[in-house]
Amino acid sequence: MHGSLRVSQLGKRYRVVGSKGQRTLRDLVRSGFRRTPAEYVWGLRDVSFEVEPGRTVGVVGRNGAGKSSLLRLIAGVGRPDEGSVEIHGRTGAVLDIGAGLTDDLTGRENMMLAGLVAGMSRREVQARAAEIIAFAELEDAIDAPLRTYSTGMKMRLAFSVAIHVDPDILLIDEVLAVGDATFQRKCLARINEIKASGRTIFFVSHDASLVRALCDDVLYLRKGRVVAFGPTTDVMPVYEAAGTEAGNGAEASDVPDRLLPGGRTLRQGINRFGTLEAEITAVRILRLDGAPTGSITAGAGLMVEIDYAARASLDGIVAAIAIKLPNGTSCFDTNTQVSHMELPVGGTGSVRLRIERLDLVAGDYTVAVGLYDPDWKGAYDSHYNVYGFNVIGVRSTEGVLNPPARWELTTRTEGPVRYSGTG
Amino acid sequence: MRPLGPSADLRRKFELLFELVLRDLRIRYMRSYLGIGWSLLNPLSQIAIFSFLFRQVMPLDIPSYTAFVFCGVLSWTWFSSSLISSAGAVVASPELIRRPGFPVTVLPTLSVITNMVQFLLALPLLLLLTVVDGGRLGAALLALPLVMATQYVLTLSLCFPVAALNVRFRDTQHVVGLVMMALFYMTPIFYSVDAVPEEYLFLYEMNPMVTVVDAYRDILIRNEAPDLGALLVVLLLSIPIALLGRALFLRESARFAEEL
Numbered sequence: 001m002h003g004s005l006r007v008s009q010l011g012k013r014y015r016v017v018g019s020k021g022q023r024t025l026r027d028l029v030r031s032g033f034r035r036t037p038a039e040y041v042w043g044l045r046d047v048s049f050e051v052e053p054g055r056t057v058g059v060v061g062r063n064g065a066g067k068s069s070l071l072r073l074i075a076g077v078g079r080p081d082e083g084s085v086e087i088h089g090r091t092g093a094v095l096d097i098g099a100g101l102t103d104d105l106t107g108r109e110n111m112m113l114a115g116l117v118a119g120m121s122r123r124e125v126q127a128r129a130a131e132i133i134a135f136a137e138l139e140d141a142i143d144a145p146l147r148t149y150s151t152g153m154k155m156r157l158a159f160s161v162a163i164h165v166d167p168d169i170l171l172i173d174e175v176l177a178v179g180d181a182t183f184q185r186k187c188l189a190r191i192n193e194i195k196a197s198g199r200t201i202f203f204v205s206h207d208a209s210l211v212r213a214l215c216d217d218v219l220y221l222r223k224g225r226v227v228a229f230g231p232t233t234d235v236m237p238v239y240e241a242a243g244t245e246a247g248n249g250a251e252a253s254d255v256p257d258r259l260l261p262g263g264r265t266l267r268q269g270i271n272r273f274g275t276l277e278a279e280i281t282a283v284r285i286l287r288l289d290g291a292p293t294g295s296i297t298a299g300a301g302l303m304v305e306i307d308y309a310a311r312a313s314l315d316g317i318v319a320a321i322a323i324k325l326p327n328g329t330s331c332f333d334t335n336t337q338v339s340h341m342e343l344p345v346g347g348t349g350s351v352r353l354r355i356e357r358l359d360l361v362a363g364d365y366t367v368a369v370g371l372y373d374p375d376w377k378g379a380y381d382s383h384y385n386v387y388g389f390n391v392i393g394v395r396s397t398e399g400v401l402n403p404p405a406r407w408e409l410t411t412r413t414e415g416p417v418r419y420s421g422t423g
Numbered sequence: 424m425r426p427l428g429p430s431a432d433l434r435r436k437f438e439l440l441f442e443l444v445l446r447d448l449r450i451r452y453m454r455s456y457l458g459i460g461w462s463l464l465n466p467l468s469q470i471a472i473f474s475f476l477f478r479q480v481m482p483l484d485i486p487s488y489t490a491f492v493f494c495g496v497l498s499w500t501w502f503s504s505s506l507i508s509s510a511g512a513v514v515a516s517p518e519l520i521r522r523p524g525f526p527v528t529v530l531p532t533l534s535v536i537t538n539m540v541q542f543l544l545a546l547p548l549l550l551l552l553t554v555v556d557g558g559r560l561g562a563a564l565l566a567l568p569l570v571m572a573t574q575y576v577l578t579l580s581l582c583f584p585v586a587a588l589n590v591r592f593r594d595t596q597h598v599v600g601l602v603m604m605a606l607f608y609m610t611p612i613f614y615s616v617d618a619v620p621e622e623y624l625f626l627y628e629m630n631p632m633v634t635v636v637d638a639y640r641d642i643l644i645r646n647e648a649p650d651l652g653a654l655l656v657v658l659l660l661s662i663p664i665a666l667l668g669r670a671l672f673l674r675e676s677a678r679f680a681e682e683l
Binding site: 014076077079091092093102105109113116122 | 522
């Protein structure tokens, strides 16, 4: 299928600079031509995911998370040390844009060269030349040497060529940060066009709002590993929660994993985020009679109970609970602040949310719980995608809600009532 | 990559190569007054010096000496410039190496072809000079493509490993420069192999460029058929080395992107 992509167990390692790998002939001679083991760090490891044709996938993560490495491997630049990338169709890439242009050639000559390098034939470039030049808004300057161009003009030319290659899979690496706002909007419009035409797009960006606006799916990388891959609405909250965690400093590796009663593992940075100045020590999902449960019948109620410990130095804490669909969509989201409840700090406590009726359709649900500071500047402890329950009942059609409802019929016809299909 | 047929793939490489050769030539000459004239002036100045030295200062008594030196200098320049530029071919083009699907084997080939174009540009002048300097031109010219093909394959076979090696060991480019300098004197460019004492002749028999330079002189000065047997030996030895070098280059190419 053109435009599909499968990445399995992908790993790429890099030699640590200054380690004992041989770099010069002198090192080789000194070591007596023996191979000294070099030190490696894994830039990417165990990365597996599949993308269906026509999806727009955002790749997010902090600097050094391996986003660009992943894009390069997908583009076929360099070879993976583990695993494989399987691509169907032609890839086009807008990576380190602006490089690869030659100052002494004219814009037109650069356009031809860049087009050929990107995989077009001479004829294809010539056929699209007018379009490329018009998109780059370089009609007047295209025959001038590139060295007379401004940075923005060069960028527009490079981007315009790359985007006219007509690939099945388009890779875009954080390039929209350059160029003026008008051109950025134009690029986004063009990306949307490409998206609408059913191409697969891979999009690396730090701009969360852009990712939310453009992408169907998000791949969240952290230290070369996949933290989450799924629908944008599902993954972006995880990424953004991690962002606040990063700001407040608690490092993932400092916090030991916790094995939960249900058999799941709570791991900082993966499904747990926050500074841990206040800590969720236990979460229980209960029936209204207080018995622990993993499932309820449609229309029944539910309680979520949180045990917590909070340092006395905190100004206060807010507990928040959300019930979500497996794809991350919130069905119900509330917190203690909207109910004007103050939680005491400097000790431990239990807070319980009682939901009298949970009129959700049958299916699986997750419960996200979190403790936040009262100004919502960041999370103290937030458990995401850890707890869950299911609703048993007759699955209605589309939709999330399943309130008590029934059909009522009133007829205002003259003469005998006719039902279609019987007359 | 889009599944290109082998012919489309080859065509793309050819178009790319063509455009890159054009780029190299344009860059080299674009902002200079003499432009393409420089590709003639460089060998011409060498020839003038050699002619003065070995005709006036230390006469070597070689017939049509100017054409003789021109022959040697031109083919040598193609050979050594290709090797020297191929050492930097990969290292100097990180932006191309990092393009998805860029056919890396184009880079060493580009070094050889760009310098071949320089050779071709100077060739008419060489022919003219031969006539003026009392050399004879004739039917032997038909063998010229074979000699050039031999030199092309020979040069390319060495450019692949040199280009690959220089990515790992930047010392390679210095070694190549040194070896080329030594080989310039160890190849009969400005003197005749006839003058070499017999006990040292084996050094010359191992040097494939001796055969190539000699063949050019047979054709362009003496209007004689070149030593086809010797040429074929060079050609047939160069082909497997070129394939091996290309394989080595491709194997190494996986790490180019991160070594740069």
